[in-house]
Amino acid sequence: MKSKLLAAASHKKCSTSEPEAVATGQILFMRFANLRFFKLNLWPVAIAPGSDATISTRLFTFCAQPFFALIVLSLASTSVFAQRPAGQTGPAGQSVTGAEIKGRAPMNKEILRVKLPRAEEATLANGLRVVLLKNNRVPTFTMQLVVLSGGLSDPANYHGLAQFTAALLREGTATRKSKDIAEQLDTLGTTLNASAGLSSFTSTVTTSGLIENFDATLDIFQDVVRNPKFPQEEVDKYKQRQLAQLQFQRSLPQFLAAERFQRAVYGEHPAGMIVPPVESLKRIASADLAGFHSTYYRPNNALLTVVGDITLKALLPKLEKAFGTWQKGEVPQTSIPVAPAPAVMKIQLIDRPGSVQTALQLGNLGIERTSEDYFAVLVMNQILGGGPAARLFLNLREKNGYTYGAYSNFGGSKFRGTVVSASEVRTDVTEGAMKEFMYELKRIREEKVSAVELENAKRAIVGSFALSLEQPNTLLQGIVTQKLYDLPADYWDTYPQRVMAISVDDIQRAANKYVDLGHLQIVAVGDASKTRQILAKYGTVEVYDAEGKLIPGGQ
16 A cells, blocks of 8 residues: 555534634544554654555534544554664555655635634632633533642742642641542542642642532532641651652653753743752741642632533532632732843753663743744744654654654743753764754754645644644633733634744744754753763763762863
């Protein structure tokens, strides 16, 4: 069977009670024995001879207007996707490298128009804002309280306080012990989790379950949010778990690379930490958690979002009962620290004697979430390292066989995020991998991408966006993002068009601005005796131990 790309377009009228949502994409549905998973993309796909591939169509029915059919590819063999040494081909001499899209159906620009369902909103008397996205497709719900204070509100010597507070909310209230909460949630088949990042400006408490158990779940939820006691014995247990986890994390090269990279980019900024300092962890006590909760967990400093099979008319009385007596308060304003000026280029090596792999991260400061360059960077990243069809993967894995995967990523908050490329390679190919990383970073800056690369990247992004519209929770998170960053009301409606509007020139402009080789931070974790001289070809190397301490004479 010759290599084929499977994509087709079709139309169907959906129920007029459903919202209009249109986009395009391709679903690859792969069946390996009894294991099933699916991936949405528009990447080149090769079907190996003898792979017993079958083709069927599936309609993506989240629309009220003519929509499109997605092609489902079912493979009974894993032979196409197994890693092979560089240059080795698949059955009958066929390789996935360089597979081309064939017979793609023409696309009408109309399919890029999206009109997402609108959430209903209300505000309780105490200032608690409520956002409901009704979804009656399944008898479930998800409820999330977004407290507008997180790790950026931590006192200077108590980094991790917001994280600890969130993590220990469910460890006991005035009327329920930790065991009671766990048992009651298990009986209801309900989940309840809370989190806050070290450099986040929010804390979240999330619960989900069957709609028939909404009232019982809400009672536990409001108790955990409003009345946590933070028993000292539970705080002590949590500290011990965190210390043990930190010890384990320091054995992982990925953790060491991420920790050193964040510090290299951000310095003393809160984003320069990925775990709380041990000193802060040991210092925090029950009274500190109670103080943070009392100060920041207030209804006028929170947003309550709900998605599920319930109406606003039915929801509001329940919320009034649960949260109506929650007292508002004066909440200190969170200061968003500006990311530091880009640091000069540095190469930092964490020594792991005897390591058979080298973990590499190369990157620099990127954009804020609200940047006008967001969509250009989004598409640029997709081309550079956004997946198996991207340049880094095709070069380091498919062409050279250095690694199982090489990717790039970017992010942004209310301060500048990072643009980073990363992989783990065998120690003996560290030199080749560094050469190819630098080649690809320079190429994305200096050469204009091809029209085919650009089109495939944009289709992959829009297709993934289309698939996400089937998930009500994703829609709700989109609403939260829109509110937290004060994005335009039609931001998600126009998302596909803004992706498809990115040009070749936009990609090169974004690459030259945000793939900043003059301020590139290179972090490697591996055997210094075998990699230091290789890295020294790119600049002065600083060598650290696994605790993050500079080794004497290591510069």
